[in-house]
Amino acid sequence: MSENTKQNYLNHPKGIMSWLLTLDHKRIGLMYLFSGILFFFLGGLLALVMRFELAAPGNDIISNEVYNNAYTLHGAIMIFLFIIPAIPGALGNILLPLMVGAKDVAFPRLNLASFYIYSFGALFAMYTIINGGVDTGWTFYTPYSTQSTSNVVPMTLGIFIIGFSSILTGLNFIATVHKMRIPGLTWYKLPLFVWALYGTSLVQITATPVLAITMVLLMLERFLGIGIFDPALGGDPVLYQHFFWFYSHPAVYIMILPAFGIISEIIPVHSRKKIWGYKFIAYSTLSIAFIGFLVWGHHMFTSGQSVFSQIVFSFITYFVGIPTGVKIFSWILTMYKGQVSFTPPMFYALAFLFLFTIGGLTGIFLGAVALDIHLHDTYFVVAHFHYVMQGGTIVAFLGGLHHWWPKSFGVMYNQTIANIAALGVFIGFNGTFFPQFLLGLRGMPRRYATYDEQFVELHSYSTFWSGILGISIFIAVMNLFWSFIKKNKVDPGSNPWGGMTLEWTHTSSPPHPHNFEEEPVLQHGPYDYDKVIVEKTYNK
Amino acid sequence: MEHHNPDSPSHLKHYFHDVNQQYETSKFAMWAFILTEVLTFAGLFVAYIVYRSWYPDMFVDAHKLLDVNKGLMNTIVLITSSLTMALAIWAIQKNNKKLSVLMLVATFIFALVFLGIKYLEYSHKFEVGQLPGEFYSYMGPDAVHLNNPHIFFSIYFIMTGLHGLHVAIGMGLIAWLIYSTQKGNLTSEYYTPMEMIGIFWHLVDLIWIYLFPLFYLIG
Amino acid sequence: MSEHHITPLRTYLIIAASLLFLSGVTVWVSYIDLGSFNIVLAMFVATVKASLVAFFFMHLLWDDKKNLTMFLMSLMFFGIFVTITMLDTEFRGDLGLNPETKDPINKRAAFYDTLPLTDTHGHPVDEHSDKHHEDKDHH
Structure with a gap:
């Protein structure tokens, strides 16, 4: 058997059933990756439809009703079908057991179940689209969501089901991190991506049950008129917002923490320097996860909640900036005097630093009650969370894909095209969303299919660049898949970036079906570039 | 699936080092699952607390419409079932299969009794129209002055209903335990599933310990 | 698995007995009017019971x-x-x-206005033929 046809998880065992019933975390991760990217494109398509509708004032392409459906589905699909399940589900699943030196996650069957529950929930979402959509916005605020005649129930049911998949993945990862590490791999020797996934999983299992019960209450409100969220029946719609954001604010950290983890891996490897402030980054992950539970009310500054709680929420919101700042500074200090190489993953990491910092700082603006009352529900908010979610999470996700692509699939993509696409993503993203900050400051409200003449210039500018952004992301992803189709194989022993974590040093690319041919023995920490010299083994 | 060590017991999964690691992992994950259960109910407890403080008089008066005796009976039944569940685990630890099965059967029967009493309560509520939300229609002399009692009954039905659902799921799991213990799959060497389901069953008891006073005793 | 802690039978029986006893206590106390202290006491007893279940039945006392x-x-x-x-x-x-927002939700739901009065069995009572009943109940 030659080196290139060595047994790995992609070619052994064979057959469609071995994939559908697989218990291998890497294969499950791969299935998550494909379905996640599918939904990513679907959500992206909806975004482009909206952007082109907004290229000029008036209803040019779609009606107001269709527009309402488009932004609801764009939000719901991107959040519940792509970002939350797919990033921990794909990269986390493939890498977590490899990084802790385990043969698999703690509960492989639950892992597979989690994927199928996710698919089942996604079916409900797809049914919603075919059946005419849902027009409440992804937050399903009462009382409109209890009155709307669109498909609120199928969509909330879908989200309810996907919640279980999220819980199972979280449970599995927590048990894996706690109990499946190889001897000698202590907490402070874990790669920071593992810390990030651990923090994410804690948030997942703590917050998601509340989402589940909220969705149940919403459905009961529609079926039985239980009156808990309905002011006409003696209830309180603002309580719904408390319930919803008790999950959905921590969910923001479910979305961004894995991205932090990815960046903490990419930057030291591609700067060939030990990470600066390992413990600071690790603990800031946990403190972000915790503070995330205390600040949900900053989404509700105009809801009529008590002024006392506004003050408390606003005050605590500022604290999120501290651990986040710690991370940003640690990454920058890691690069300082490092041997930075401008590979595609590193381009994405640099783009992340720039975009996420803007996203984070504008978040501080919105945390101030007085300013938020002006900016609430304007394009400023839209721009802010896209800078965090897309500029942060999705850019980091793309970076992570480029970083671990040769490891996961044993193939190398065209790095020049990848770099050009990364540049396109960066410029296209800023071109799309920076004008939206200005639009928001001038009072352009979100969720409208049309607008006043004075906003034409900025809107058409934003639409133009959104096309560039869409094309760049498409090229970036297709460039990855093309390498897979073209079978541009790397040597199974190769370590293209010179990584020091177990998945680079102790297993082949793509990995063996049982991850490691023999149990790995830890020789050095994850980022000991000051002590050990690791050679890069791949040149274009 | 290959086993690295031919001597390892058949219940040891290949990706664990040893039986103890597998046992501790399952148990830890079970507690993480308990955390999710507690937080599921937490949402409902929050609804209860918020509405109780908004409608203090209504809650106190509406609770008098519930049957304390049935509630107390259910408390006794559920506590006893918790005891029999614990004893089933104790028996299997001592490798006493017969006693273990007996105790599991007892637990199952107590669970059935619990649901039976719950059924009697519910059907009475349906009869007189003390129902959640817009289906509420009871305007008896002891309720006519209440402000929005349907909210109390909404919360009552959702909380006890979700709890009842857990009892029913628990019964399914216990039935499976009876089957596998009887078949000899669970022994003093390997009884992890029984311990996990036991923890779940005690959680069901634990939640009822709070539901009982909150609804039946102090409204 | 012989190293697992096995709780003695006596412990289980004592805990179950205390749980039953405390259930009785909490019912008994609820009939005494202590004002707002009733709820504090009931929650205290419930927490004691819950801790007994968690530490002994669920083995938390001996666990990791x-x-x-x-x-x-x-x-x-x-x-x-x-x-x-x-x-x-x-x-x-x-x-x-705005005094309206102080008590946001204390308005009675509209559907109560259409509900007929009922007796304790939930059957509608006719206000004209059962006048004497109604007098007793509502005045």
Whole structure:
């Protein structure tokens, strides 16, 4: 058997059933990756439809009703079908057991179940689209969501089901991190991506049950008129917002923490320097996860909640900036005097630093009650969370894909095209969303299919660049898949970036079906570039 | 699936080092699952607390419409079932299969009794129209002055209903335990599933310990 | 698995007996009017009972402390949820600018106006033929 046809998880065992019933975390991760990217494109398509509708004032392409459906589905699909399940589900699943030196996650069957529950929930979402959509916005605020005649129930049911998949993945990862590490791999020797996934999983299992019960209450409100969220029946719609954001604010950290983890891996490897402030980054992950539970009310500054709680929420919101700042500074200090190489993953990491910092700082603006009352529900908010979610999470996700692509699939993509696409993503993203900050400051409200003449210039500018952004992301992803189709194989022993974590040093690319041919023995920490010299083994 | 060590017991999964690691992992994950259960109910407890403080008089008066005796009976039944569940685990630890099965059967029967009493309560509520939300229609002399009692009954039905659902799921799991213990799959060497389901069953008891006073005793 | 802790039978029986006893106590106390102290007492007894179940029946006393941490974490997050939500619900309308928002939800739902009066069995009572009943009940 030659080196290139060595047994790995992609070619052994064979057959469609071995994939559908697989218990291998890497294969499950791969299935998550494909379905996640599918939904990513679907959500992206909806975004482009909206952007082109907004290229000029008036209803040019779609009606107001269709527009309402488009932004609801764009939000719901991107959040519940792509970002939350797919990033921990794909990269986390493939890498977590490899990084802790385990043969698999703690509960492989639950892992597979989690994927199928996710698919089942996604079916409900797809049914919603075919059946005419849902027009409440992804937050399903009462009382409109209890009155709307669109498909609120199928969509909330879908989200309810996907919640279980999220819980199972979280449970599995927590048990894996706690109990499946190889001897000698202590907490402070874990790669920071593992810390990030651990923090994410804690948030997942703590917050998601509340989402589940909220969705149940919403459905009961529609079926039985239980009156808990309905002011006409003696209830309180603002309580719904408390319930919803008790999950959905921590969910923001479910979305961004894995991205932090990815960046903490990419930057030291591609700067060939030990990470600066390992413990600071690790603990800031946990403190972000915790503070995330205390600040949900900053989404509700105009809801009529008590002024006392506004003050408390606003005050605590500022604290999120501290651990986040710690991370940003640690990454920058890691690069300082490092041997930075401008590979595609590193381009994405640099783009992340720039975009996420803007996203984070504008978040501080919105945390101030007085300013938020002006900016609430304007394009400023839209721009802010896209800078965090897309500029942060999705850019980091793309970076992570480029970083671990040769490891996961044993193939190398065209790095020049990848770099050009990364540049396109960066410029296209800023071109799309920076004008939206200005639009928001001038009072352009979100969720409208049309607008006043004075906003034409900025809107058409934003639409133009959104096309560039869409094309760049498409090229970036297709460039990855093309390498897979073209079978541009790397040597199974190769370590293209010179990584020091177990998945680079102790297993082949793509990995063996049982991850490691023999149990790995830890020789050095994850980022000991000051002590050990690791050679890069791949040149274009 | 290959086993690295031919001597390892058949219940040891290949990706664990040893039986103890597998046992501790399952148990830890079970507690993480308990955390999710507690937080599921937490949402409902929050609804209860918020509405109780908004409608203090209504809650106190509406609770008098519930049957304390049935509630107390259910408390006794559920506590006893918790005891029999614990004893089933104790028996299997001592490798006493017969006693273990007996105790599991007892637990199952107590669970059935619990649901039976719950059924009697519910059907009475349906009869007189003390129902959640817009289906509420009871305007008896002891309720006519209440402000929005349907909210109390909404919360009552959702909380006890979700709890009842857990009892029913628990019964399914216990039935499976009876089957596998009887078949000899669970022994003093390997009884992890029984311990996990036991923890779940005690959680069901634990939640009822709070539901009982909150609804039946102090409204 | 012989190294697992086996709780003696006596412990289980004592705990179950205390649980039953405390259930009786909490019912008995609920018939005494202690004002707002009733709820405090009932919750105290419930917490004692819950701790007995958690520590002895669920073996938390002998388990790895990680499991206890998980359990306490769930209670902590529940506490956060309740406390912070009540910072709003208990102080709604605290600027006092609009008295309407002070008690946002105390309006009786409209459907009560259409409901007929019933007896304790939920059967509608005819207000004209059963005048004497109604007098007793409502005045």
